[in-house]
Amino acid sequence: MTPNELSDALRAALDAAVSDGTLALDASELPDEIRVERPRQREHGDWSTNVALQLAKKAGAQPRALAEDLARRLASVPGVRSADVAGPGFLNISLDAAAAGELARTVLDQGTAYGRGDAEAGRRVNLEFVSANPTGPIHIGGVRWAAVGDSLARVLEAAGAEVTREYYFNDHGAQIDRFAGSLLARARGQEPPEGGYGGQYVQDIADAVIADAAAAGDPDPLTLPDAEAQEVFRARGVDRMFTEIKVSLHGFGVDFDVYFHEDSLHESGAVDRAVARLRDAGHVYEQDGATWLRTTDFGDDKDRVVVKSDGEAAYIAGDIAYYLDKRERGATDVILMLGADHHGYVARLMAVCAAFGDVPGTNLQIIIGQMVNLLKDGEPFRMSKRAGNVVTLEDLVEAVGVDAARYALVRSSTDSTLDIDIDLLTRATNENPVFYVQYAHARTANVARNAADHGVRREDAFEPSLLVAETEASLLGALTEFPRVVAQAAELREPHRVARYLEALAGEYHKWYAECRVTPVGDEDVTDTHRTRLWLNDATRQVLANGLGLLGVSAPERM
Template sequence: MEFISANPTGPLHLGHTRWAVLGDAIGRVLAAAGADVTREFYINDRGVQMNHFADSIIAAALGEPKPEDGYAGAYIDDLAKAVEAASPGIFQLEGEERRAAVRAKGYELQLEEQQDQLESFHTHFDVWFSELSLHESGSVPETLARLKELGHVYEQDGALWMRTTDFGDDKDRVLIKSDGELTYFASDTAYYLDKRARGFEHCIYLLGADHHGYVGRLRAMAACVGDDPDRTLDVMIGQLVKILRDGQELKLSKRAGTIVTLNELAEEIGVDALRYSLARYPADSPLTLDVAEITKASNDNPVYYVQYAHARTCAMIRNATDLGMVLPDLETGFDPGLLAHERDGELLRALAEYPRVVASAAELREPHRIARYLEDTASVFNKWYDTKECRMLPQGDEPVGAANLARLVLVVATQTVIANGLDLLGVSAPERM
């Protein structure tokens, strides 16, 4: 799975945040369904934008105006200070030597910040894959040679093209421009082949709303190198997210200037509320979230509702422990026939649906199915909890009976399912609220 794959030239922002949640959740759901999943962040660390990045840091350090096509925002000033602190005297170098040194150190520090941001946001990557490494290893020339052998490239107007229209693309794609510069598509093709060479049978791409045109070209690219895209490729396109506060859309950042950063969102909304709210809708649905709605502590807020149900099971188990109730052996001491009330049956059926929901969410790449299932199950559990005939704890001087222990099993099962489901969304399962 490849997702986010932001340029290492600035902080992660709102657009990245939705993919940080959905990509991570899809990976978790696939793994829960039995897949061997590797999550990769493709680092766009090659190209002219890296020079613009370095030049922007240098200008900030020297108190000069931002260069044309450069990067702005307080984070550039912060980076300039951090680069100087990490490499004293670096800005006293001259010309290309200074640019190369600042580019390398600025890249290192900005990438490290992105990695820290994502880990604190409960989004884990197994591989951070450098685009530059494809060129340094010779993978790109090897890819071009393979395409020539397969007969899917041609030269025209001084450029080298891939004949992707043979496989349904709306136009052929340039691999090498007339000035000899390699295109991003050449790197994309080499990266796909690298993943296939590492043994991955299926490659999932999560792309932003402005990447609809990539679906056809990526599928055609896979076909050009001899693969069946229906079997090896899955391209998902996500829609935009708007965050409202007091009826106004959040657009500006204190640190980045023109974007709302992931860190700022997580600090204002909270990791759990933000992750759950982004995970409970399909990726292809445009989304508007209100800060007040997704952070309020009431049953109208889905994340609070589900987490509170989990906390309630924990409180019930603590109370049972205080009364000396011990979970019976499920093979010898548990009689499911004692769970005879209608509400018992409803809760049992809800819990039994969990494996099917996970399998479906994995197959369809739709983690929102987990969130909606948790909300439904929490509702069933709360109705069960409110039913006097389904009390788990004995009343007054009543001794602990087999029916009480049977319902203790039901509560522990509910606790387990809700905690597991929240974990698939990267959301915590608090024991007290």
């Protein structure tokens, strides 16, 4: 019996109580879904619900009396072994072994679809993440967003949402000008200008721009006037850098559906149209020669300049136009993933959302991520030789590999600063969380291979009533939780919940493996218990693979 089936049984019991007058409520006042949870203490049963506490006051009833009535009604439900009332009105429910064990068949029947649902169905999510300026390699903060953002997209899709992964290509403004100036200076054998970019990568790209020009039969950029030369380095250099960024992200398992160019907002007139729309709504005014957006009407601490007195668009003008563009492309949920240094932008962006008549926190959601610290031998991880002063995606992948890097970056809440021990992630021990989970999957595969060698075949029998060991009940309970974890991770925009779940599942599997054999010992005959345990082993394998897939981490067959 799955949590959904138990929830349906509880709802049916409540409907019956309403119909016979035991519960003085209208059926419309009952919750559509009765929430059941795993008790903290295993001896309290398989599932627990506080629905009696929720409804008693509204119905003018005693919570414990209502819980006792529900317990009597559940006693006749097939698969329910017992329903006991605890405390002021909690209902603890135990399933019989056969009902619990049926989950193994459910998991294997659904395969890769197990854990997927429709909690986010109908949501069209535009998820923007990474969006590093094309002025250098992706540093460690951007790498965290690459891992978390891609995992969040996978989780949202598993919950039924339609997701567009978007990268905002910042090819407009002073940073790009400084990058072009740095390339030109390096090509001339000079130091970058003040505020420019250093690192070996600048020299490498400058050399590549000259080589590209020669290969195309174009004039040597160094023979051109300064303004023309800088424009060549700007166009070719940014393109080179952005290509490298895309290649790095692809190697990290991250690809985008849309690469949106900031320049296009200004060139297409999107900025002017967005400002005009806000002016028509009465949210824009002129003062001191500049154009202002009255963001204080929507919770911001001060109004914001949209067009400066010199006629140049302020930075927020692009944000305004970009948000509107995403909504006009059909996004119901615009999700931005920003670094800790952007915390001050939240109020003004939410004010922009509200000024367009949208709902902050719903139509626009902003996730702020904290810093990442890499440690090796107890000391900060070495700086990148190529980037000069930052640790890059390539540095991390070179040190620990894609799987370990992605898993380590996604397994913690983005609200917290993340300390990553490089030494730990290279160890093949249970202290290494990604190894611990991947090894559990590899172990399930090894058990399946050994079972085949001993003639243990799933198709010969499945008797879920034989799964009576305590570790089997615990493992089945963990498998049951996977769809709920995925739905919650999607709802809260927290993919780290999937990683923590997988670690707990791996722990339950390792305990089960130590106590319950799938293959016979010595001359022992193959029994239905062996065959049924193989179902449970393979169901665990499927859920581990499904969960790792949501994190973009491989599920190895051997380790």
